[in-house]
Amino acid sequence: MKTALVTGATSGIGEATVRALVACGWRCVATGRRKERLDALVDELGTDKVHAASFDVRDEAARDTALGNLPAEFSEIDLLVNNAGLALGTSPAQSADLDQWKTMIETNVTALASITHKLLPSLIERKGSIINVSSVAANYPYSGGNAYGGTKAFVRQFSLGLRADLHGTGVRVCSIEPGMVETEFTLVRTGGNEQAHETLYGGADPMTADDIAETIRWVAELPAHLNINTLELMPVSQSFGGFQIARK
Ligand code: NDP
Numbered sequence: 001m002k003t004a005l006v007t008g009a010t011s012g013i014g015e016a017t018v019r020a021l022v023a024c025g026w027r028c029v030a031t032g033r034r035k036e037r038l039d040a041l042v043d044e045l046g047t048d049k050v051h052a053a054s055f056d057v058r059d060e061a062a063r064d065t066a067l068g069n070l071p072a073e074f075s076e077i078d079l080l081v082n083n084a085g086l087a088l089g090t091s092p093a094q095s096a097d098l099d100q101w102k103t104m105i106e107t108n109v110t111a112l113a114s115i116t117h118k119l120l121p122s123l124i125e126r127k128g129s130i131i132n133v134s135s136v137a138a139n140y141p142y143s144g145g146n147a148y149g150g151t152k153a154f155v156r157q158f159s160l161g162l163r164a165d166l167h168g169t170g171v172r173v174c175s176i177e178p179g180m181v182e183t184e185f186t187l188v189r190t191g192g193n194e195q196a197h198e199t200l201y202g203g204a205d206p207m208t209a210d211d212i213a214e215t216i217r218w219v220a221e222l223p224a225h226l227n228i229n230t231l232e233l234m235p236v237s238q239s240f241g242g243f244q245i246a247r248k
């Protein structure tokens with residue numbers, strides 16, 4: 001039985017990924033700050049299938065303590081799913097909150113790089129895989145996307161750089177780049193604005209967390225000789241807009 005570590009498993013894509021992997025015979029270390037949600041996942045799926053490791057990904061000491069205390073059967077990680085992340089705010093850069101930018105960078109960039117760095121030696125030893133959750137925001141700028149898009153562009157390019165550095169090790173790396181997925185993402189981005197959530201997803205038939213989780217599971221279970229470098233997904237209802245022109 002293979003073991004995955006999924007960051008941000010208390011809701012949305014991460015939680016769905018734990019369910020999808022466990023359904024296909026994986027063990028999962030499920031992480032996130034909201035311990036009660038992780039405990040509920042363990043209760044539902046079984047202590048032999050899921051281990052709850054509750055920590056803030058930005059807190060390296062807490063992370064190291066949690067990972068240092070993994071039960072033996074969960075301690076050899078074959079797959080790292082770097083999913084924990086967030087957007088905060090939709091204001092243009094010139095009126096954005098700098099603290100929100102810092103939180104996004106610390107979570108989506110620094111913490112992701114740090115946990116990857118920590119697990120790389122054992123992933124190499126086990127010829128494991130890394131699946132990083134980036135975003136379409138990495139590939140297409142949009143107004144108000146500023147720092148969030150920048151963090152996700154890091155995730156995509158970091159993934160490709162890892163591919164280059166890990167050449168010959170057998171470790172696979174994939175950047176998953178979803179468009180609109182209905183999760184708690186917009187509630188978090190807007191500080192709990194349920195109307196914003198309804199307005200964005202209402203009538204849009206967005207992707208679901210299960211859609212992305214199933215894609216992650218598919219990538220994880222591909223034959224060992226095959227690497228998906230990047231994988232961009234959107235709901236059919238979402239496509240591209242044009243450039244904007246400011247006239248005098
Ligand atoms: P959710 O808000 O539903 O889930 C985010 C997860 O990240 C939660 O489990 C949360 O756990 C965790 N997380 C956030 N900050 C921290 C932290 N400091 N420490 C530990 N865990 C943290 O949103 P999604 O499922 O949509 O988001 C998952 C990923 O998908 C993110 O990286 C997001 O950027 C990306 N994404 C989302 C898209 C969308 O449209 N929804 C599209 C493209 C990419 P907790 O708060 O309990 O700590």
Ligand code: 8X3
Nearest residue numbers: 135136137178179180
């Ligand atoms: C989330 C997708 O388009 O809201 O990463 O930035 S988007």
